[in-house]
Each structure stands twice: as C-alpha cells, then as structure tokens.
Amino acid sequence: MDKRKMDAQSGIDIKKVVYLSKSKDCRGEKEMSREAEIKIFSGSSCVEFTNRMCGFLGIQMGKGKKITFSEGNIYVKIEEKVRGEDVYIVQTIGLDPNNEFMELLFWIDAFKRASVSSVTAIIPYFSYAKADKKDEPRVSIRARVCADCLETAGVDRVVTMDLHSPQIQGFFRKPVDHLYANGIFLDYILSNGKFGSFVIVSPDEGFAKNARVYSNKLCVPLAIGSKQRLFHDEQAEILGIIGEVEGKDAIIVDDFAISCGTLCEAARVLKKNGAGRIYAMISHNLLSKKGVERLEGSGIDELITTDTVKNVNTESCGKVTVLTVTELFAKAVGIIHFRESLGEMFK
DSSP states (O other): OOOHHHHHHHHGGGGGGGGGGGGGGGGSSSSOOGGGGGGEETTTTTTHHHHHHHHHTOOOOOEEEEOOOSSSSSEEEOSSSOOTTTEEEOOOBSSSHHHHHHHHHHHHHHHHHTTTTTTEEESSSSGGOOSSSSSSSSSSHHHHHHHHHHHHTTOOOEEEOOOGGGGGGGSSSOOOEESSHHHHHHHHHHTTTTOSEEEEEEEGGGHHHHHHHHHHHHOOOOEEEEEESSSSSSSEEEEEEESOOOSSSSEEEEEEEEEEEEEHHHHHHHHHOOOOSEEEEEEEOOOOOHHHHHTSSSSSSSEEEEEOOOGGTTOOOOEEEOOOOHHHHHHHHHHHTTTGGGGGOOO
C-alpha cells in the first residue's frame, strides 16, 4: 500500500502537521537549539514507520546499521555522534519477535555505551505482552522477563500502543507511555459514510472494556461474544453473542489477529444472529498467510488495521485497509522530548 493511500485513509493532512521539532517549547516558531534536537533511530523491523514519524517531525532519521551474520548473530552500530543526547529507538516486536527483541536490546546497549543522556524505546507493537500471567503450572511470565531485559540493557522509557494487557506497565520500574489506536479508528468510522446503523462487538469478555470505549464514544450498542479456547492452537469457538445485532451492521474490535480464527468465528455467529455487513478493526496486523486465506473466505467485508507491523501477507488482500499511526507516535515523541503532558493527547 503506497504512502498516499495510507494518508488518505488515516485522514492525515501532512501540510497541516505541527512540526514539533522546530520549537523548543512546541509552541513558538524559533529553531530549536542543538541541545533540544530530537534524534530518532530505527531498528530493522520498522524503517518505513520511523521515516514517516520523522517526516511529521520535520527531521532526518538517525544513521545506524544492522547486520545479521550467516550464523544468525546480530550486529548493530550507531553511525553518528549521540553523546549527551536524548535518543529514541523505534523497533516493533512483531512477526519475528525473538530476533527483533534481541536487536532492540543491542541498540539500547549501544546507545548507553555511546554516553547518551537517555534512551527511549518506541515499540509500536510489543508481542510478548500476550504473556502477562502464570495461568498454568511451570510456565514463564514472558512479558515480565522482557521488561527486566529492557531495563537491564539500560532503557529509560518505553512508548508502546494497545498492549494486550495494560497492567504490563506495572512490570516496568521505568515510565511506560501507553498510546491507543481507538482515536484513529473512531475518526475513520465518523468520517466514513458507509457505516449505517451498527453495533460495536467485542469478540470476547477480555476485550469488552476496550470495546465499551468505542460504543460510548459513538453512542451505539455493545455486543460481546462468549469465546472458548481450549488449547494453544490459535483456534477459538464463539459460543454465542450477548446483545442485539439483528438487522444491524457489526464492527468487531480487537487488539490483534494472527490466524483470524476469532474474527471469522465471530463474523459467522453474527451472521447467524441476523447481522448485516461485518467490519473488523484490529490495532496490530499479524495475519499469517493462512489467516489471510481465512479472511478472504469469511463473512468479514473489511478489516481495518494500523501500520504498527509491516506485514507483506496482507499487502495484496483487497479486504484489508491500513491506517497509519505514525503521526500519533510522532506527536508523543515531541511531547515527551519537550517535557509536555501526554494527557493532552487523550482529551
């Protein structure tokens, strides 16, 4: 999907973006001093994402390189001076989570050894957030292990979006700024005339609180699926729908999808209960090839997602619409860098 298409879908007018980096206090028109310069670097998992962030901020992406040797060893190097700077490293932990996470640790260590003032890890999607508890005997709480590793490597702050379990912020002793994609999705719904009389649907009880934000903002009903998952095979069964959906379009909201099993199963049950057109909105696009095939053959008319994960599997899928959240992250960086309040973004 090309840049212009993504901008049109997200409702972003690049010409109207406030370039926060041009002002030390984010309000004036003065050029910032060298000490206030924003330095953003990219890991290998989201170079395009980082470039778009830098475009919104009116800056150049920092210079660095990553090499993977033949035996799988990862090497990273910063290729410009960063001593005394506040730096930001962008690395999503998505479709290759183990390598992407290790690379992020090496970047943080490299910055610390280069004597930066602080290093903020911007993680658009944090894969291991799914592993937030010990829900069966003799298993690891992997999200906590990852948090410990990031802090040991020297991270000073983490910025992420739509954690699978928001309580993971408590695993960190460093500040965690948690952004939300719902504003992007709400704008898409409100600016798009194709949505008629509809209901918001949470595919399970676990996402109901998040789904209620959508229904309250839009002043529409909420329906909740009763989901059962017996094994770790990414196969789920929707036992029923709590709420009235007959004669209404349905917008299913969730944080991510891989096999698309839950979304397609929810769509099947919604159709069985008399729903009209079915839409799905997920924050993070992790669809596998099998998931794309399942989506294509399902009752879902459109899947709307974001660009937190670059996924080649869905690039040619006509049912998938990608909205960019790079402006959201760019604004967050500017606010953090100039010591403003992130709370202003959520009013």
